[in-house]
Amino acid sequence: METDHHPTPTHPAPTHPTPLGGWLRRRLEARERRKIETGRQRVVHRVEMLGPQWHIVDYHPEDPDFLAVGPGGIFQVTVCDHGRQRVQLAGDVVQVNGRRLPYVELARRDAYRISQQMSAVAGHKIPVVPVVAFLGSGEIVYYGKPPEGCVMSSYRDIGRALNAHGNRIGPATVQKLLVVAARVDQATIGQYLAISH
Numbered sequence: 001m002e003t004d005h006h007p008t009p010t011h012p013a014p015t016h017p018t019p020l021g022g023w024l025r026r027r028l029e030a031r032e033r034r035k036i037e038t039g040r041q042r043v044v045h046r047v048e049m050l051g052p053q054w055h056i057v058d059y060h061p062e063d064p065d066f067l068a069v070g071p072g073g074i075f076q077v078t079v080c081d082h083g084r085q086r087v088q089l090a091g092d093v094v095q096v097n098g099r100r101l102p103y104v105e106l107a108r109r110d111a112y113r114i115s116q117q118m119s120a121v122a123g124h125k126i127p128v129v130p131v132v133a134f135l136g137s138g139e140i141v142y143y144g145k146p147p148e149g150c151v152m153s154s155y156r157d158i159g160r161a162l163n164a165h166g167n168r169i170g171p172a173t174v175q176k177l178l179v180v181a182a183r184v185d186q187a188t189i190g191q192y193l194a195i196s197h
Contacts, residue, residue, distance in 0.1 A: 072165030
């Protein structure tokens, strides 16, 4: 039985998405952005509950991470949205559902970069404390000591974690620090690790 012979095309098929595919992709991306923003707002709200003496510096609106400045100091908050997945912590190691993720390393990196830039502007050392805030309802299990120099907290306890640093900075100094923090080059910091739920 003979079959029709169709010539092989001489050029590849176009790779651009169909209008429907582009629409669907944009819709999914918009949904993901809304989810990130909603989660971030939950963490920010916990900081704002500490009172008007605490301030948020947002370098990247699309990134859930932010800088918190208040009486206890300056904190680079890296948000780990783990949803309902289990988190295991052992020193610097963060595992979400068996996947090792570098949240401590990223929090330290951004805190260091912000500290370096703020210190250069101010002309003296300005410490920035890295914080990893876990946003989700999944179980958080700790093994051994927390990572050195990095605060680990569920988002519900972020206020308590920041308040634990006491009242070391007065209101006038906080305002000066906010001016200095605004001069940080935002292109040098910020990250978001998407964890598929």
